Amino acid sequence: MALAQMGVFCALCIGCHQLDINGGITQAKSLFRLNVQKKSWRWLSAPATKREGVSTPSNHMPQLNVQGVTYPIDAILFDKDGTLLNFGDLWIGWFDQLITTVNRRLATFSSPPPPLAFAELYRRVGIYPDSRLWDPTGPLTIGSLDDIVTIVALSLFEGGLAWNDATEITHDALQSLDASLDWSRCVTPVAGLLGFVARARHAGVQLAVVTSDDHRNALRHLSLLSLADHFSVVLGHDQVPRGKPFPDMALAACQQLGVTPERTLIIGDSNGDMAMGKAAGLRAGIGICAAPHLSGEHLTLAAHVIRDYDTLAFGTSPR
16 A cells, blocks of 8 residues: 555654655655554645646636635545446446456365355445446445455455455455456546536646545546546545545645645545545535435535536636
8 A cells, every 4th residue: 555654653643755656756845744543644734736737717716606605725635436437337247257357266165165246345335236327325426445345355255255265265366357347448438528528627727636546446437437536636546545424535635736725625425425525624625426326415514415517617707
């Protein structure tokens, strides 16, 4: 994990150094302090940084208009799955393939345990078996890959496998699937996303991705959408001490962008995204319900709930 070594900084104020989430350390102004005992970030200050690929005149600041409310902003953070990518196109089929791969491994045992039952695993991760739709509050939607591995391994353990065998088989299946899946057929953008990203960049708004997926997966998915160059920062669950709903990822993204949380919005499809934004002190959270079966009722912490990106409009105001 890229930040697993952060414990060595437990006695330090990160004042003359800035953490580089990709693993290095570069000179910078003081931005925030990590309290390792409490595992929390505390915001200190942000430097003025040069924006690349943005075009708002220096005497104007960008605004985002959402359902009649105007937010002066410098940046927007995005969740990935269900926010940038259509969740069902990717993760329902992915989970099917994961269980199929695990069951194939089980069949090679001299005395094979019973195969995993799809209906039972669906229930555990938050997939409705009859419709193959998903619960927006479930582990598959909100959790990390580590969470899914634990759920599958626990099912194997309950079926009679030793825990070490259960975790090894599940991890091996995950790696095999990662190499064999045709990701390009599964990754599709949420309606209006591509145009919205282009408008945001033109308005001078910086963009970042903060996802419960792993960093490598996130980069791959953005590349498949030809969007990797549009996001200045991409952070995965594996790059921070604590994932959502804790504020670590949002604050780290603000730090790397050189913006303050108070001038940053978050867009996401789960209450975990909204809770992270609130904990980080972001300006507001916008919930998105791109899937037709979702009503948005689960987004109790969102300031706004939208169906697609076409309902959002950019503007500018004098500084």
